Amino acid sequence: MAFRPRGSRSRRTLLAVLVAASVAVPVAGAARPAAVPAPAPALLAPITTATPAALDERYAVNRDGIRAAGRTAADHGDRRRAAVLRAMADPARHFLSFDGRDGGRTTEVFGDLSRAERIAVLVPGSDTSLDAYGRFRAGAEALRQQLGDRAAVIAWLGYRTPSTVSPEAMTAGRADVAAPRLRRFIGELRAVKPSARTSLLCHSYGSVVCARGAPGLRVDAIVLYGSPGTGTDSVGRLSGRADVWAGRGADDWIAAVPHARLRLPFTTVGFGTDPVAKEFGARVFDAGTGGHSDYLKPGSVPLRNIARIVSGRAPSPAGRHA
Template structure:
């Protein structure tokens, strides 16, 4: 009875929020970027593997069979495809994206750059070819190619906390919601993001990188929840999560270890943890009944404070990334 009452109350709250923001939300609804990279038509016309029909492992095998000269010829001829094609060796992707971006993100390792929509980008800190450990940071609302600093701050903080021993991918690789309107309350953007995140981890595996620990912030945890059963990951770590679109860890159908953190001052705690008529994202992953391993976060502050230097959450995140906790 208590659960039923909570669902009705939450439904009323969600309905009120949607009604109150409907005009704003309809004017700012985001269309997810999906499909093959920019330039794919010319790539296919040259008889090259279809980016949408070839697996990341197939792309990796194709590039492995090319001479270095032919690889760089494709970088020059099709930089927007090579730079965004999971399974291509990272060094070639960096070179290709440097060509398409010019001076933007100069001296950075750009693993992906898609100009469509609000723009998407993935930046790498460390060496994916030699790192013993890899982490991927998946952001929540408002992050895109023009507003990537909050994400890169998290990635850089995690890399420092591992003393440079973990390569970290700051992955702004999906269309995020803007603000807290209807897009943030529904799963459409997360579903599209889950496909792209799955492809990313497929690509990392295809080039021989270690299975990553995936750190999922806020709405990014919805993306990770929907992708969980397909992700080639050793850990899923959610923090500031509105839910993972699952009732418990078992429903995620993942072999990865699942961790959850929420600090006492995070406003996400005021969001109803239900799904109703397509709105909301389900149970709180930090609820003991969900079954995730709890990450201590009592000294973190607010919704964005989990990677702050000196916090228990950051120390635990670093230990997870390095495989130092069981």
């Protein structure tokens, strides 16, 4: 029997998906760079303590891994990747994990994790990789500066993110792979920092990752921003313990993405209810007038409000940002 979408909303969604896919498939195929080889990372035990000595030892092991990956990239002739990795190997930078294979996986710490009373874990959206890591890192640094002392920000690039112009960005496949990894990491983090206020900050497709990993997760707040949806219909399906917040900038193109889900024979396309919609049930914060990549921009309204949520404070009402 032929598939017949019911209702104008389903038809709009199907049309948007088909148009996007017709563009994404050839573009993604043409633009995909050749894989850059990297050595297998050192096998590290789960994080069991957050003492300065234990963290320094872990950072040193991952720094050696980054340097090895940089040498491999240079031997392969990829100067861009080699330069990125040389910068990552700076002794002033701190990585809880690193794997240079398949686009790269990293977990970078900003601030002193051993002393942190507030921890924010950033989960990125599409098009984030070692070669496009700068913007993700800049946002983490800006948030750390906004939070001040006794806070740590962790940039968790723990999965292969989809390309914005690709079919993978319209389904939860990448998020389903990422979610167990995120759950394991948050579990380890809470075990070694049980008294720290921990927030999960989820940008764009990262909202889908967080939603897949959230049920039963011990975090104090989940913040969804620039989200295409989560794959769930309401906050009740995320986490019973966490306060769930959602925000979207006035100039964010993600608002034009149809907020619906279509169940096709082999997959489900789209991510359902808009997180800033009343029926989703999240607490909505003012995300200013910026675009899709502006949420953690220094001095911005959303950065200040996200920092307030991480700190356990209410965000400022619209138009009031002291």
